[in-house]
Amino acid sequence: MSRIIIKGGRKLSGKVRISAAKNSVLPIIAASLLTGYECILEDIPFLEDVNVILSVLDSLGVNIFIDKNKGNLYIKAEDLKSFEPSYELVRRMRASFLVMGPILARFGIVKISMPGGCNIGSRPIDLHLKGLSQLGADINLGHGYVEARCKKLKGTKIYLDFPSVGATENIMMAAVLAEGETIIENAAEEPEIVDLANFLNKLGARIIGAGTDIIKIEGVKELKGTNHQVIPDRIEAGTYMIAAAITGGEVTVENVITEHIRSIIAKLQEAGIYVKEEQNKVKVKGSQIINAVDIKTMPYPGFPTDMQAQFMALLSIAHGVSIITETVFENRFMHVNELKRMGANIKIDGRSAIVEGVEKLTGAQVKATDLRAGAALVLAGLSAEGVTEVSDVYHIDRGYVDMVGKLKKLGAEIERI
Numbered sequence: 501m502s503r504i505i506i507k508g509g510r511k512l513s514g515k516v517r518i519s520a521a522k523n524s525v526l527p528i529i530a531a532s533l534l535t536g537y538e539c540i541l542e543d544i545p546f547l548e549d550v551n552v553i554l555s556v557l558d559s560l561g562v563n564i565f566i567d568k569n570k571g572n573l574y575i576k577a578e579d580l581k582s583f584e585p586s587y588e589l590v591r592r593m594r595a596s597f598l599v600m601g602p603i604l605a606r607f608g609i610v611k612i613s614m615p616g617g618c619n620i621g622s623r624p625i626d627l628h629l630k631g632l633s634q635l636g637a638d639i640n641l642g643h644g645y646v647e648a649r650c651k652k653l654k655g656t657k658i659y660l661d662f663p664s665v666g667a668t669e670n671i672m673m674a675a676v677l678a679e680g681e682t683i684i685e686n687a688a689e690e691p692e693i694v695d696l697a698n699f700l701n702k703l704g705a706r707i708i709g710a711g712t713d714i715i716k717i718e719g720v721k722e723l724k725g726t727n728h729q730v731i732p733d734r735i736e737a738g739t740y741m742i743a744a745a746i747t748g749g750e751v752t753v754e755n756v757i758t759e760h761i762r763s764i765i766a767k768l769q770e771a772g773i774y775v776k777e778e779q780n781k782v783k784v785k786g787s788q789i790i791n792a793v794d795i796k797t798m799p800y801p802g803f804p805t806d807m808q809a810q811f812m813a814l815l816s817i818a819h820g821v822s823i824i825t826e827t828v829f830e831n832r833f834m835h836v837n838e839l840k841r842m843g844a845n846i847k848i849d850g851r852s853a854i855v856e857g858v859e860k861l862t863g864a865q866v867k868a869t870d871l872r873a874g875a876a877l878v879l880a881g882l883s884a885e886g887v888t889e890v891s892d893v894y895h896i897d898r899g900y901v902d903m904v905g906k907l908k909k910l911g912a913e914i915e916r917i
């Protein structure tokens with residue numbers, strides 16, 4: 501099994517280009533099931549999660565072609581040979597569940613295994629199912645599977661108890677081919693929802709309001725094909741911004757939409773890190789003293805839960821006590837014990853972590869327990885004294901394109917073995 505070895509203490513410098521967003525490309529690939537015409541996605545991120553969702557589509561009989569040189573992906577779901585994505589693939593990646601809405605809306609039937617919990621929380625799918633059932637789907641649960649059928653989905657008003665990203669996406673995709681108007685209230689407002697809506701509208705869907713908490717979808721009979729460039733990954737951008745800050749380096753993070761990283765910029769500045777916004781890029785310069793700051797994760801435009809672990813790594817060496825409160829997932833502190841192995845002083849009190857900054861972290865053998873926990877440990881390793889060895893790095897491969905290569909280019913002493 502691969503490991504990442506880091507010799508800490510190098511100040512990072514230079515430029516890094518951010519890849520397209522994992523959390524955008526996954527629902528957009530799922531959405532291409534809504535049409536029989538070709539969809540071309542440009543400059544896609546070659547990630548493990550992308551491989552998994554493409555395996556799901558492949559197993560359903562979708563034509564897929566990847567042009568590695570151009571970085572383009574060609575998808576044509578003319579017809580499906582199966583409406584049943586396998587347990588094995590859905591188990592490997594929760595986002596596979598996003599194919600449910602599109603398959604149901606277009607073919608009137610889908611059988612998909614329940615995704616189950618994962619390291620960061622129990623992650624139920626009740627809001628997805630409630631929304632699809634309100635659209636008229638007949639849903640049955642049994643033997644670990646969800647089976648849904650419908651003649652034709654019918655538009656309706658759906659209020660989400662929580663602005664779930666995945667539920668908003670699944671319902672929005674299904675509603676595109678429903679009869680009449682669907683209104684999603686208390687919808688998630690994440691930039692990835694806007695990107696998905698833009699993609700769907702290019703296919704001929706009629707969606708307005710994506711990016712606000714009320715999304716209106718006027719159903720259409722059929723969709724065509726399109727090409728689309730997925731937005732940059734705001735979480736990858738935030739991770740490299742912290743890499744600059746935690747090493748006291750100076751890094752230009754390119755291919756970012758600064759509007760999408762407002763909360764990350766604000767918290768870094770509060771911590772005393774210099775951040776300068778330019779056209780599609782940010783310059784980040786570390787500071788000798790990092791101030792302690794409090795953080796509370798929230799749905800967008802609040803501080804993203806997907807940046808919580810990385811920020812905790814930074815605050816582990818801040819001056820003073822920071823309180824990090826996780827409100828989105830109930831179990832997203834798995835990285836705390838690993839950071840403690842590196843000398844961090846962190847206590848968990850319910851949904852909050854109390855981080856008392858230490859002068860420096862020390863290299864240790866640690867384990868990535870999930871994707872962002874893995875990224876946080878790499879960041880911690882970059883600043884730590886001595887050698888850090890991160891195991892279970894397959895988690896990192898899910899969401900970061902060539903993390904080791906990109907960090908090496910910035911001057912890190914890092915290897916993958």
Ligand SMILES: CC(=O)N[C@H]1[C@@H](OP(=O)(O)OP(=O)(O)OC[C@H]2O[C@@H](n3ccc(=O)[nH]c3=O)[C@H](O)[C@@H]2O)O[C@H](CO)[C@@H](O)[C@@H]1O
Nearest residue numbers: 523595623624625626627628664665666667805806828829
């Ligand atoms: C592939 C993808 O885009 N993943 C992102 C997506 O995950 P995902 O779409 O799974 O996250 P959600 O927004 O749905 O989950 C947020 C909260 O709602 C709860 N919930 C969700 C659905 C449901 O039916 N019932 C329910 O109770 C979850 O357990 C969680 O506590 O948004 C999360 C929150 O920004 C991010 O951390 C993930 O990186």
Ligand SMILES: C=C(OP(=O)(O)O)C(=O)O
Nearest residue numbers: 594595620806871872899
């Ligand atoms: C939690 C994440 O992803 P997923 O929802 O795919 O598990 C993440 O990207 O940090």
